[in-house]
Structure formats: structure tokens, C-alpha cells
Amino acid sequence: xxxxxxxxxxxxxxxxxxxxxxxxxxxxxxxxxxxxxxxxxxxxxxxxxxxxxxxxxxxxxxxxxxxxxxxxxxxxxxxxxxxxxxxxxxxxxxxxxxxxxxxxxxxxxxxxxxxxxxxxxxxxxxxxxxxxxxxxxxxxxxxxxxxxxxxxxxxxxxxxxxxxxxxxxxxxxxxxxxxxxxxxxxxxxxxxxxxxxxxxxxxxxxxxxxxxxxxxxxxxxxxxxxxxxxxxxxxxxxxxxxxxxxxxxxxxxxxxxxxxxxxxxxxxxxxxxxxxxx
Amino acid sequence: xxxxxxxxxxxxxxxxxxxxxxxxxxxxxxxxxxxxxxxxxxxxxxxxxxxxxxxxxxxxxxxxxxxxxxxxxxxxxxxxxxxxxxxxxxxxxxxxxxxxxxxxxxxxxxxxxxxxxxxxxxxxxxxxxxxxxxxxxxxxxxxxxxxxxxxxxxxxxxxxxxxxxxxxxxxxxxxxxxxxxxxxxxxxxxxxxxxxxxxxxxxxxxxxxxxxxxxxxxxxxxxxxxxxxxxxxxxxxxxxxxxxxxxxxxxxxxxxxxxxxxxxxxxxxx
Numbered sequence: 178x179x180x181x182x183x184x185x186x187x188x189x190x191x192x193x194x195x196x197x198x199x200x201x202x203x204x205x206x207x208x209x210x211x212x213x214x215x216x217x218x219x220x221x222x223x224x225x226x227x228x229x230x231x232x233x234x235x236x237x238x239x240x241x242x243x244x245x246x247x248x249x250x251x252x253x254x255x256x257x258x259x260x261x262x263x264x265x266x267x268x269x270x271x272x273x274x275x276x277x278x279x280x281x282x283x284x285x286x287x288x289x290x291x292x293x294x295x296x297x298x299x300x301x302x303x304x305x306x307x308x309x310x311x312x313x314x315x316x317x318x319x320x321x322x323x324x325x326x327x328x329x330x331x332x333x334x335x336x337x338x339x340x341x342x343x344x345x346x347x348x349x350x351x352x353x354x355x356x357x358x359x360x361x362x363x364x365x366x367x368x369x370x371x372x373x374x375x376x377x378x379x380x381x382x383x384x385x386x387x388x389x390x391x392x393x394x395x396x397x398x399x400x401x402x403x404x405x406x407x408x409x410x411x412x413x414x415x416x417x418x419x420x421x422x423x424x425x426x427x428x429x430x431x432x433x434x435x436x437x438x439x440x441x442x443x444x445x446x447x448x449x450x451x452x453x454x455x
Numbered sequence: 456x457x458x459x460x461x462x463x464x465x466x467x468x469x470x471x472x473x474x475x476x477x478x479x480x481x482x483x484x485x486x487x488x489x490x491x492x493x494x495x496x497x498x499x500x501x502x503x504x505x506x507x508x509x510x511x512x513x514x515x516x517x518x519x520x521x522x523x524x525x526x527x528x529x530x531x532x533x534x535x536x537x538x539x540x541x542x543x544x545x546x547x548x549x550x551x552x553x554x555x556x557x558x559x560x561x562x563x564x565x566x567x568x569x570x571x572x573x574x575x576x577x578x579x580x581x582x583x584x585x586x587x588x589x590x591x592x593x594x595x596x597x598x599x600x601x602x603x604x605x606x607x608x609x610x611x612x613x614x615x616x617x618x619x620x621x622x623x624x625x626x627x628x629x630x631x632x633x634x635x636x637x638x639x640x641x642x643x644x645x646x647x648x649x650x651x652x653x654x655x656x657x658x659x660x661x662x663x664x665x666x667x668x669x670x671x672x673x674x675x676x677x678x679x680x681x682x683x684x685x686x687x688x689x690x691x692x693x694x695x696x697x698x699x700x701x702x703x704x705x706x707x708x709x710x711x712x713x714x715x716x717x718x719x720x721x722x723x724x725x
Contacts, residue, residue: 229621231621254625254626258620258623258625260623261620261622261623262622263623266621267621269614269618269621271614274614274615275614275615275617275618276615276618277632277637278637279633279637279639280632280633288619288622288624288632289622292622293623340618
């Protein structure tokens with residue numbers, strides 16, 4: 178049985194029931210990593226929030242989300258709270274706003290342990306400092322005592338990473354964790370993410386709009402477009418033989434080095450025009 | 456500059472607090488005993504601020520009046536905060552019909568003039584310090600509820616609340632560990648400004664005879680008494696007026712300074 182099983186998941190918002198997700202199906206085995214790729218508004222984040230059970234109350238959800246044997250869509254808020262942080266955790270896109278400005282960073286990371294493992298603050302602090310070091314923060318003692326505004330974006334994102342990983346979850350959802358970082362910091366954070374995921378053996382749902390980033394972390398990719406998954410496959414397969422025209426466009430624009438000099442650079446619209454192929 | 460504001464606020468408020476503490480142990484003259492032979496004396500070495508129309512030392516009355524200023528401020532702001540803040544947080548965090556019900560109720564209270572409430576309470580129970588505190592407190596509840604709700608809405612929309620929920624923090628945990636500390640600075644400011652408003656309101660009510668009854672002095676009823684001699688001894692009206700202005704200014708400055716002090720983003724790195 179797979180760790181995460183999403184079947185025919187549809188989510189609509191608003192009075193006109195405009196679908197944000199439209200019959201999404203995928204599954205993820207324990208320890209595996211799946212990249213979800215797509216443009217803004219394609220439903221990537223909604224998928225992640227649906228798996229966490231964090232969709233706003235006014236969202237209408239149908240279909241099945243099964244995580245570690247629990248039906249997410251049928252769980253109470255208290256039942257969800259037990260799963261979140263313990264079985265599944267999440268790393269958010271914006272490191273500047275994902276940490277509480279009034280709380281010291283170390284306490285914020287320790288909060289997860291306190292909530293789920295019931296760890297006392299003494300041993301929790303040791304675990305926190307250990308984890309902060311593991312995600313590649315220098316001087317973890319000082320970082321643990323700092324407020325978020327005293328850290329850089331890269332440091333904060335590592336703290337978010339530590340927060341997501343400290344309680345050894347089965348699944349980590351990364352929602353564009355490196356989008357707000359510059360390219361060099363992005364590379365080091367991704368490398369660290371790879372390391373800690375390898376070390377913990379956690380599964381990962383990695384959401385990004387950047388095919389190159391996804392290929393660094395994941396072996397399987399799902400391409401989302403307008404609330405549907407239009408193509409899935411291994412990263413190598415996808416790069417070599419993209420099937421859907423939209424994927425062909427994505428791959429072509431990601432491989433600009435293969436463009437003949439002097440020629441016009443490819444754009445996604447060369448391969449896929451919204452509303453034409455549907 | 457901000458620091459100077461905070462210091463000025465602390466000093467002015469400190470003077471009021473000091474006056475209250477001093478009045479508990481020492482007052483130059485009995486602030487309640489009428490001395491017919493010493494009416495309307497000008498300021499001098501014996502009566503520092505002079506005497507009023509009953510021959511009572513004004514400085515002593517000011518000291519005693521400071522007590523009711525602090526008492527009314529603390530109780531009425533405390534009442535408004537204890538009722539208003541949880542209601543506002545509840546409305547902001549729960550949303551939906553709870554939000555509607557709480558905020559419409561708060562609108563109803565807000566629409567009720569505080570003066571009318573004070574008159575009502577004074578006519579039913581007789582004017583006293585308690586009726587003044589209750590009417591000022593009740594009238595201030597909506598202000599606290601609104602500020603708390605606005606702050607809560609802002610915090611609830613923040614990513615760190617989503618992140619906290621994603622780590623399994625419960626509804627109460629979010630309220631206590633994330634919403635409360637983040638809205639504390641604005642509530643501190645609101646409390647301080649509310650305190651200033653309460654001082655003014657208390658002065659107005661006691662001027663009208665709807666608060667602490669005579670012979671107990673408040674700055675408001677001292678102002679009222681001074682009015683009768685305004686052309687004979689104008690200084691007599693200046694002292695309580697100055698005291699009120701100083702206290703109100705002090706609490707306003709303190710509120711402003713406090714906001715910056717409580718915000719960790721504006722605090723200096725240790």
C-alpha cells in the first residue's frame with residue numbers, strides 16, 4: 178500500500194464552482210519523491226494543501242486523499258492536527274513570512290517536538306540545535322536564539338526545513354521551497370534537502386515551476402495544467418520523450434542550450450496553446 | 456526620537472503613579488477638611504498651589520485625586536480589555552456567523568453613548584467611582600474588540616499560522632502562541648490610549664457630577680469647583696487642568712513608545 182494515495186481529487190472555490198483541481202490522481206510510496214510541476218494557478222499548491230487538510234473551509238472537496246491509511250477528507254480538525262507535523266509536514270515558499278516574528282527560531286522548531294513527542298524543553302533544545310546543524314546552519318546555538326528577522330532568507334528556509342524534518346515525518350511537502358532564494362543559495366538548500374531526505378528516508382512531494390530544480394530532487398515528475406495532471410513519468414523519461422504538448426514546451430524552454438545560435442528562443446506557446454488542444 | 460517619546464511618557468505617567476503612592480503615606484494638609492479662614496490663598500511656601508474656595512490645600516487634593524485617576528483608568532481599561540480582547544480574537548479567528556454576531560453586538564455597544572450609560576447608571580445606583588468605571592469600561596469594550604479582531608485577521612492570513620497548523624498546532628495553540636503575541640503590541644498601544652481616554656472621560660464625568668461624589672476630590676470635580684472662582688482665582692483651575700493634560704499626554708506618549716519597544720523587529724540586536 179502506498180503512503181499517499183490521491184484519487185479523483187477535485188476542489189472548487191467560489192460561487193461559480195470554478196475548479197482549482199479537476200480529477201487529480203497520483204500515489205506516492207514510502208521513501209519516494211514526486212515532483213509536481215506546473216505554472217502559477219495550475220493547482221500545485223491546492224494539491225499540497227488538500228493533502229495537508231489545510232484547504233480553507235469554503236473550498237468544496239470531492240474525491241479521495243488517503244495518507245498513511247487515514248482519509249484526510251473525512252478527518253476532524255483534531256485528527257488532522259495529530260497527523261500534521263507527525264506524519265506529514267510542509268516547507269513553504271516564502272521564508273520571510275513562514276516563521277513567527279515574535280518567537281525565537283529555536284522555540285519554533287522545538288514546538289513540533291513539544292506538540293507530538295511531548296519532549297521537555299531541555300532535550301528538545303539539544304535536538305533542535307542538532308537538527309539546525311544538520312540542515313547546514315553554521316553556529317546553530319546562535320541561530321536558535323535569534324528572531325526570524327535577524328536571519329537571512331537562506332537561513333530562514335533552512336530553519337523551515339529543520340522544522341519540517343525534526344519530528345521524522347513520513348512525508349515532507351515542499352511548496353516551491355527555493356523559489357524565493359537566489360540561485361546559489363537555492364543550490365545549497367537543495368543539496369541539503371537531498372541529504373536530509375536521504376538520511377531520514379522520508380517521502381517528498383516537491384512542488385515547483387522549475388523543471389531543473391525538480392530534477393535535482395526527484396526521480397518522478399507529474400506535470401500539472403489547469404488543475405489536472407497531464408503527464409507523469411520519470412525525470413529522464415520526461416526529458417527524453419515528453420508526450421503532452423505542454424510538457425514538450427516546458428522541456429524545450431528548459432533546454433535553451435540546445436537552441437541553435439541565432440534562432441528565436443522557444444516558448445511554451447510554440448508547443449501548446451491554451452484552449453486549443455482541449 | 457522614539458526613545459525620547461517613551462521616556463517622556465514614562466516620566467509623566469511616573470509622576471501620576473508617584474503622586475498616588477505619596478498620597479497613601481503623606482499629604483501636606485487634610486484634603487477633606489474645610490478651613491473657612493484660609494479661602495482662596497495664592498500659591499506660597501505653606502500652601503504650594505494655594506487653597507480652594509473651602510480653604511483646602513489644592514496640592515493635597517491633587518495628590519488624592521491622582522488615586523482615582525489611576526483606579527478608574529486601570530479598572531475601566533482592564534474591564535474593556537478582559538471582555539473585548541477575547542471577543543475580538545474569537546471573532547477574528549472563528550470567522551463566519553460568530554464574527555458577525557460578536558461584531559454586531561459590539562456595534563450596538565459602540566452606538567450607545569457612554570454619557571447616556573453613565574447617566575443611567577448614576578441615576579439607578581447613585582453616582583460613584585464604580586458607576587464611572589463601569590460606564591467608561593463598557594464604552595471602551597468595542598474599541599478593544601475591534602483592534603483585537605483586526606490584528607487577529609491579519610495574523611491569521613500570515614504564512615506562519617499556516618506553517619504552525621501544518622506542524623499540528625491546534626486552534627487554541629494558534630490563538631495563544633501565535634495570535635496573542637503578535638497582536639500584543641497593538642493591544643498595548645490601545646490600552647495606553649484607552650487609559651488616556653479613560654482619564655479624560657473620568658474628568659468629564661466627575662465634572663458633571665456623575666462620578667466620585669464630593670467631598671472626595673477628583674481632578675474633574677476640582678475643575679468644576681474652580682469654575683465658580685474663575686475670575687477671582689484663575690490659577691485654581693489651572694492646576695487640575697494641567698494635571699489632566701499631563702496624565703493624558705503621558706499615557707499617549709507611553710502607548711506610542713511601547714509599540715516600538717514591544718516589537719521585536721524594531722528592537723536592537725543584543
